[in-house]
Amino acid sequence: MSDHQHPHHHTAPLSEIEQRVKQLETLLVDKGLVDPKAMDELVDTYEHRVGPRNGARVVARAWTDPEYKQRLLEDATSAIMEMGYAGRQGEHMQVVENTDKVHNMVVCTLCSCYPWPVLGLPPTWYKASSYRSRAVSEPRAVLEEFGVNLDPDVEVRVWDSTSEIRYLVLPRRPNNTEHLNQDQLAELVERDAMIGVAVVPVPTEAAA
Amino acid sequence: MIVELLSTQPQEGGEPVFDAPWQARTFAMAVKLCESGLFSWKEWSDRLSENIALFEQRSAVTNSEDYYSLWQQTLEQFIEERLDPQDG
Structure with missing residues (x-):
């Protein structure tokens, strides 16, 4: 039950999944459906506070x-x-x-x-x-x-x-x-x- | 959430909550769209479960990347089905 972590591609172009996530976020932000700042706060909450x-x-x-x-x-x-x-x-x-x-x-x-x-x-x-x-x-x-x-x-x-x-x-x-x-x-x-x-x-x- | 009552508390065991920034973004988009009413959390869990079950017919969820890829797939399905393309 170990957790494998995959190396990230720091110099390579965005992976397929990174592109999909980025595209979706761009779409939702453009439509005013999500606020990137509110997303940052949410992530911070679950990374550091809860x-x-x-x-x-x-x-x-x-x-x-x-x-x-x-x-x-x-x-x-x-x-x-x-x-x-x-x-x-x-x-x-x-x-x-x-x-x-x-x-x-x-x-x-x-x-x-x-x-x-x-x-x-x-x-x-x-x-x-x-x-x-x-x-x-x-x-x-x-x-x-x-x-x-x-x-x-x-x-x-x-x-x-x-x-x-x-x-x-x-x-x-x-x-x-x-x-x-x-x-x-x-x-x-x-x-x-x-x-x-x-x-x-x-x-x-x-x-x- | 009563934030002032929560102290700083990183995940135990040294495991990061998210392996990569994209995982945090797809997580946050889903939570925010649920809160804005695009889907209920029950609908979300049901669809995520279906997608996990389909994935598990040919493979196994073994890491955070597998898991959040399924999360992203679920999110894309809801967007495709429920977001009015005329909107915006």
Whole structure:
């Protein structure tokens, strides 16, 4: 599941796809249908401002605030909005909780539906054919490739995101974190744990 | 989006959000045209899914270039079908 990056043609003329994109943008700008500056801002938002740190703060709060956790599991969209994370592709959210008996993982089998307000845009492997088919056909094997080795008794639940509902995994809080505050806990939570292809590791050192 | 509540946060793991500038442009055009009402996001996802399924009959989506090429193809289809050629 590695992400291959292709070299860009810095000196060569524009590739076919670059030409098509440029032509389309020129057409839309000429017709006044898109504003290049607004496009720049949108790209900047998803490159630099919205990402998995938002989701990590939601998770850390759920770990430390039982009432919040309950609201999050009952109505994720509102509970996430409460934290200030709303907008595109976060309109209908569901949070699924990992326990010692159930491990949840998220996929979008048909395309790439993903909760942008809390995780940003998806990583390449999430959009790749291999993950999208194998997460359903052999989830345990996929989890092992990601380094997650579950006890055979643990049930794996795979959630298929759509344009109508998007899932966020609430990972298990690791042991030895009782003395950490919300911000410190959020630091421990990485993107993959909220997709359900990683677990949150026990911190190597106690509260810094 | 309540922007002031969001801190700067690059993608984890060092992977860039977009591999190349054209991918960011096609992404932004689709989002903006959805917001201006040319198509709904459900229509977008359905069409993108169809295009991915067709592509996967002969190949596999393995990288960001494959994925955003399908995004561009989907965008071109909507433009062709829904944009009034007289307009502008």
